[in-house]
Amino acid sequence: MLRKIGIIIHPGFQLLDAAGPAAAFEMAEHFCPGSYALEILAPGGGEIESSSGMRLSARPLSAEEPLDTAIISGGEIIRSMAAAEQIVAWLRRTNPRRTASVCTGAYLLAEAGLLDGRSATTHWWSTDDFARRYPKVRLDAERIFIEDGGVWTSAGISAGIDLALALIEDDLGPAIARRAAQQLVVHQRRPGGQSQFSALVDLGGRTGRFVDLIEWMRTKLAEPLTVERLADRAAMSPRHFARAFAAETGTTPAKAVERLRLEAARMALETSHTPLDRIAEASGFGDPGRMRRAFLRAFGQPPQALRRTAARS
Secondary structure, eight states: OOEEEEEEOOTTBOHHHHHHHHHHHHHHHHHSTTSEEEEEEETTOEEEEBTTSOEEEEEEOOTTOOOSEEEEOOBOGGGGHHHHHHHHHHHHHOOOSEEEEOGGGHHHHHHTTTTTTSEEOOOGGGHHHHHHHOTTSEEOTTOSEEEETTEEEEOSTTHHHHHHHHHHHHHHOHHHHHHHHHHTTOSSOOOTTSOTTHHHHHTTSSSSTTHHHHHHHHTTTTSOOOHHHHHHHTTSOHHHHHHHHHHHHSSOHHHHHHHHHHHHHHHHHHHOOOOHHHHHHHHTOOSHHHHHHHHHHHHSSOHHHHHHHHHHO
């Protein structure tokens, strides 16, 4: 079954928002010929300049375009409001089987009303503004991607690859999606529930204010890391620290601690034969059961499954 995928761009689009999903579908087509036909589309068509200055050639966006899946790229949407308005109008009068967005492309889906009453995500940098503009959308700012009622949204830039791999899995099953991911030299697609704030935590926040604290936390994962202890290390009151940390990183201190423990445990699982109980203890989970529950929440899989996948890879 041939599925026509339309990747919709606009002046100022983010290049990887378009190229990342296109590459994923290309790999899937390689392993399952006759599955996908890709089109780059834009209002008016022609050579469309990305935010980096590089250009892609696009066919004109048409209401008669019979698409199975439409993927709206993000980027500098305000560079051409006329193009943005045309994409919104197109979204309102067309009905692909699936509609998706990468990064700030979610703004255009929301403007068209497609996200009203639905769960959605977008790039972490835009979440506060997005929530103010579109209060009818159930914004889940921590997610890598979300599907709700046939409408898919993803976090920023590289998350478009995760989104495309999830769409491929939806169409062709996990084996083809896994082979496409391997061909892209992506270990595996990140589950939709994985937090996009992991990178912000690693950077110590938007301004790097907590970078030293994060590095200290990595050395103390096996110990209790309460808000009070972290606040004392940061020379702040617990209440002020909790507010400042959340504002900087987009997540709570407790979730940040769990994220660091998850990353340490996953690395140990995938690169060693250390028993699960020892990994759980060293990473601060305490016991395998608690670690398993955290893995299911974050990755959608238990530790044993991730270890098996790593071994096969």
